[in-house]
Amino acid sequence: MAHKFSPQSIERLLSDERYSHIKPHQFLRDCGLERDMQVADVGCGPGFFTIPASNIVGRGGLVYAIDVQEEMIRMLKRRTRRKNIVPIVSQEHRIPLDARSVDFALLAYVLHEAEDKGRFLKEVKRIMKKGACLVVLDWKKKREKDGPPFHERLPLREARRLVAEGGFSMDRVTSFGTSHYIISAIK
Numbered sequence: 048m049a050h051k052f053s054p055q056s057i058e059r060l061l062s063d064e065r066y067s068h069i070k071p072h073q074f075l076r077d078c079g080l081e082r083d084m085q086v087a088d089v090g091c092g093p094g095f096f097t098i099p100a101s102n103i104v105g106r107g108g109l110v111y112a113i114d115v116q117e118e119m120i121r122m123l124k125r126r127t128r129r130k131n132i133v134p135i136v137s138q139e140h141r142i143p144l145d146a147r148s149v150d151f152a153l154l155a156y157v158l159h160e161a162e163d164k165g166r167f168l169k170e171v172k173r174i175m176k177k178g179a180c181l182v183v184l185d186w187k188k189k190r191e192k193d194g195p196p197f198h199e200r201l202p203l204r205e206a207r208r209l210v211a212e213g214g215f216s217m218d219r220v221t222s223f224g225t226s227h228y229i230i231s232a233i234k
């Protein structure tokens with residue numbers, strides 16, 4: 048069974064240190080998130096990327112904040128009640144949204160936690176519109192003090208293969224700092 052980020056450590060996802068390394072608003076803008084888009088933040092946790100995403104898409108857009116752990120969604124609801132954020136508790140391979148609902152899907156530090164990564168990506172693809180953008184941000188396969196242990200990390204090579212085999216067209220693969228990678232792809 049793949050390890051899930053423990054809700055007991057939830058504050059680590061919102062720490063000042065994390066904000067000093069990752070600027071979520073800038074990150075999302077650089078990835079192409081724009082005003083009025085419909086977004087799925089899959090594996091949203093307590094909303095590190097969700098709230099900045101809602102600022103970018105504005106009142107004409109919508110952010111579906113999706114997580115398998117109820118505690119994460121509960122924490123997100125405590126942090127914000129914005130009308131353009133829709134919190135959703137999902138199942139491992141089932142997101143309760145119609146097909147072709149979103150223009151942009153963000154998987155931030157979640158793919159390495161998915162039980163069956165191929166099945167998970169297939170479900171994410173189902174809720175994306177044709178031409179929608181997929182962004183996978185995750186930890187490089189390295190031994191480091193911070194972040195998940197080595198054995199839980201998903202190598203970039205493997206993540207690329209999963210995205211390509213999922214039927215997405217690869218757009219861009221980049222390094223993000225020294226510890227992370229970004230894969231952008233199109234449905």
Ligand code: SAM
Binds near residue numbers: 089093160161
């Ligand atoms: N994306 C958030 C961030 O960067 O702050 C949270 C990252 S946390 C490391 C990973 C989150 O993904 C956890 O909240 C976990 O519950 C969620 N998760 C893991 N597997 C999932 C799945 N199959 N579907 C939806 N959420 C999942």
